[in-house]
């Protein structure tokens with residue numbers, strides 16, 4: 001059994017063969033997958049898929065840092081309304097992406113803070129998308145009261161920072177989730193991070209359709225491929241594969257508050 005803690009199967013990339021993708025995931029042992037919203041429309045699509053597949057799919061709602069510029073005064077009310085649904089487990093993905101800078105940085109910071117406030121208000125975890133901004137993101141989490149035994153909690157998804165930054169999230173009670181990037185030969189820093197964090201904070205994900213793990217790199221990714229990522233992490237950590245599958249599934253269930 002394994003959990004894909006972050007995927008985008010509700011997007012149009014799967015319109016042709018979504019049923020097959022879901023059945024391949026089940027066949028690979030995927031017990032649950034979390035389909036993540038990136039804007040209001042995709043958050044609605046995630047929820048629709050979660051409603052249609054109540055045995056397998058959960059949803060999250062939020063604005064990706066790329067979409068932060070689209071946040072307006074009606075957005076919080078729309079997100080609040082969507083988040084009321086029991087299949088919605090978290091707020092996000094939200095955060096800072098200073099690699100692409102598709103939204104101005106000051107807007108990204110402000111909208112990130114709005115998401116953290118909403119997550120606290122609704123007592124939901126947050127899905128963090130952080131790229132080239134880990135230290136600043138940790139500072140914003142601290143300002144928002146992370147790690148103080150409060151309600152702010154969640155996961156740093158598609159982690160691509162170093163071991164020190166990964167441990168920064170762990171110290172604040174956050175999970176750290178790895179994609180296929182950890183299987184790439186040149187990703188030594190990410191691999192060190194995957195080795196450094198305690199097993200009870202480790203999650204795995206595909207972030208599909210992106211970043212297929214080795215040996216499937218270059219293909220459209222899908223949740224069934226998450227086993228390759230978990231296998232690589234087991235190898236890096238010198239832990240049995242089955243133990244890493246089970247621990248990452250258990251951690252996802254704990255962070256997002258669902259039962260396996």
Ligand SMILES: [Zn+2]
Nearest residue numbers: 093129157158
């Ligand atoms: Zn992301």
Ligand SMILES: [Zn+2]
Nearest residue numbers: 006036093207
């Ligand atoms: Zn994503």
